[in-house]
Amino acid sequence: MRLILMRHAKSDWADAKLSDHERPLNDRGRRDAPRIAGWIQDNGCRPDFLLSSDSKRTRETAAFLNSRWEAPVPTCFSSDLYLATASSIFQTIRTTEKWLSDEDGLPEEHPQTLLVLGHNPGISAAASELLDHACGFPTAGLAVFECQISSWSAELGPENCQVWKEMRPKQLP
Template sequence: MTCTLILTRHAKSAWDTSVPSDHARPLNKRGRRSAPAIADWLRGNGHVPDQVISSSSRRTRETFELMELGVPAAFTERLYHANSDILFKVLCQAEKPRVMLIGHNPGIAAFAHSIVATPPDHSRFDDYPTGATLVAEFDIGNWKDLSWSSGKAIDFAVPRELLGE
């Protein structure tokens, strides 16, 4: 049996707003185009999650909502600017075999590098831009059995390429 991780950085957020905090920053126009593009790519490649665990920030919530994946999501403060260790712990508590985590850099990029045995052959994997999404498979029957560097990178995409920008 395998478990599949879909690791998504939130779509592009706005910086030119008067919101009271970083946590409250919304997506910008490009981000609102990018989230559905990533979702279409996921659906088109058979990578739809069974469970979504996301940061509680406004931009991660908007990213999830615009994806319209038709699965429930849990929004947690724990993933707001989480580091690799926290992402690992949250994933180990997942209950479904196909899990999407939505979060922020630099934690998402560091976690992506640490969780797969070999990175995907993609020029943007190292910097993990907004909306970047990794799909990785793990030869485990339960997320509790997850170990570092054990994933096989199956796919990787960034919205700008999908949108032809």
């Protein structure tokens, strides 16, 4: 199974009246999200299911990802992932099955490739735990892990998840 941990694209801080949860993407974010989606598609990493924070910037990032892929990926937005810790992110992954159903076009089967879209510091901390060393994700940065598990309910760690690739927008042509 494959896990993609990704940080949302760059957000806009121009409107001080907006809450953190309501901040949209800025121009760079709107440019980088489709580019990283193209890399995901071109490298055979398109997910079967996308779990995302419910903030405006993650919703917009998810929309840009889905707009670039050959077909939209079933997506669920959860407040559990908004500014989540690594521990909360892993708990949400372990409960992936609760998001799956035959309603709203969501898959009934376990996704083979799961993309989790979130925020720092939690998303970088979760990747650091799987990498077994510290890493930091810039906006729209991601890591793809090959996980030797049979279900998303399994505990994830460096013993059963190996990084396949890390990508940042600045690395893209």
